[in-house]
Amino acid sequence: MDYTVFTGARIFDGDRFHDDSALVIGNGRVQAITALNAVPASAKTVKLEGGVLSPGFIDAQVNGGGGRMLNDGPSPDAMYTIAKGHRPFGTTGLLPTLITDVAAASAAAIEAATEAVKSNRGVVGLHLEGPHLAPARKGAHLAQLMRPVEDNDVKVFIRAREAIGVLLVTMAAEQVTERQVQALSEGGVIVSLGHSDCTAEAADARFDAGARGVTHLFNAMSQLGHRTPGLVGAALDHPAVWCGIIADGHHVDPRALRMALRAKRGEGRLFFVTDAMSLVGTDLQSFTLNGRTVYRRAGGYCSKLVLDDGTLAGSDVDMAATIRYGVNILELPLAEALRMATAYPARFLRLADRGHLTPGARADLVHINDAIEARATWLGGEPA
Template sequence: MTRFAITGTDIFDGVRTRRNAALIVADGRIEEVREAVDLDPDLPVERLNGGTLAPGFVDIQVNGGGGVLLNDHPDVDGVRAICEAHAAFGTTSLLPTVITDREEVTFAAIDAVKTALARHVTGCGGIHVEGPFIALKRKGAHDAACVRTMTDEDVAKLCAVDLRPFLITVATESVKPEQIATLTRAGILVSIGHCDGSYEDVSAAIRAGARCVTHLFNAMSQLGHRTPGVVGAALDSADVWASIIADGHHVHPAMVDLALRAKKGENRMIAISDAMPTVGSAGDVFELGGRRATRQSGRLTLDDGTLAGCDISLHDAVRYLAGPVRLPLEEALRMATANPARFLDRETERGFLRSGAAADFVWLRDDLSLGRVWMNGRERRDEKSERLGQVARP
């Protein structure tokens, strides 16, 4: 048995911060978090120098990383490359995300993730299919030529996929409430996004079983005093989760703060990276559906100026939330750990430092820079430990 303890740092266990505590790991699993007194004298103990130990980050929307876009590399090697790129920044579990594309690409990505899970590719936690069943008006950087309405045949094909967690982002314009109900009964997590629907439309989708809203504020109908839109429906429902991009480009920090204070339902906000291939890569240009996307000062855009995903890791999002947005560190960490794990119904395995969970955790220094990363109880070592793209600071 490989068993050791870590002390000398605050320990955020997913619920609260424990001080003067020790994290005990045994054979790749969390044994317990306990007071750092009277430890077994034969137990190897490593003492860190301050900072915070936290669960590994859980990212439910990752389009790419390490120079790889899942749409362009819908195979196991592509999934592995994306997971490895983000692991360097503390994301120990993620959903590789395939965006709007041809059906064969979508299902190739689904098959790749299914195979990656079967082969225990480290860091792969399921799949997120974003589109093609979205609103053309709110397509953002998605390929308009592939946007379409969901058919009953599509529903049957999706329900037949033997892969969980399976998250799909759809728009109310392209998917009926009864189709959402069928998908959710099959165990598929449905999120509303890239949607111009009304408050009433989205509320009906939530009643049908939709459990989330994808990247709140971006690519959706906005909050109006007579037309609350997708944003209003998301904030007003205690039953629905909302993911949000915290990068300094997609949402103003004041709006992030307002959304957190307005959202009904305790701890229902999830930080996402919406990362593209530039994360963990020196390359500043990549192809997105045959169009050029360019990184400049941490911002990714198509040639027409449309935002094209993000150049951040989830660690960057945590620093942004605890910095410009001024959230307490516990809340920022919870949005990147416990909340997404709970949304995915994986809280016994990920997002928390508690008995029986995978020993995936990160050490943040006092300045919130990333110190070290452990996956399955083993420290991850990578020469590329520094961010190659920097999050914007307003």
């Protein structure tokens, strides 16, 4: 076996840091984290100049990037373009995300993802955010396309999961029954509640039936009240539930995020998602979403994306910037902020060989500098 050894940076293994150590990879997999004097003599050495070598970032919600939106034409090429647009910011694995659209678009996205996950180009599954959402919490989605889950939809999703490997579907509690959630979960589909105006009791019932997560916590959902906890309260209280958060300074006030981080209990954790649109990785100032123009507006921690009426329409943030926000604004230790972009999303998505650097893991890597800027990435041990 040919070995490559990475030295010169602190190594974050998905849980903790290793100092004065080397990362050994071979055949695209992690072989060991070892002392500097114990590396194979014949190994190729990659000398890094300080910073941190981490598992590559994993993003469970990416609508677009590199100038492409998945909804504009779901295809393997569109997915590769989106993944390539996010790679300079440290993301080595992502779920291209289709927002509420017609049935033909969902079918095309499933077909495209089935092909795209076979490559070593950063696509690790598919996220269908709709059409089974609640019009009352539509956000930037088209309410006229929203509808309840039908039993045939359950069959379609389970078959798609079998073909793709990782399928995440966002649904409103109002649009899916507990029986359907249980069937989807037993079929390996990851069900996440979102764009929902449900009660905490309705959310709990679906969590107990197998729903695993909540999509962009706080946004487009029933809020936490002291007598009506809503979906937010149910998500924070239920120990099995994982919650994606958009940490860009626009979607959620940092005080609310800090409180949520302290409040979340159980195995389920909060993890970062970007909810990024096509402008990430480009200098473009607008794009079209379902026939409506979305504008990039400067201000705050990073620019934001809005419709004509001011409605937020996804984000303009990348994963490295999100981690910086976690450290600098949310006051997280760097290790925890990195977990929220690596180990936690990997565990939520059941990506057993990603998000960590223990022996046997894929050598999907990112090197970040002290300013938490991505300097280089590797996919399966190959420079990307």
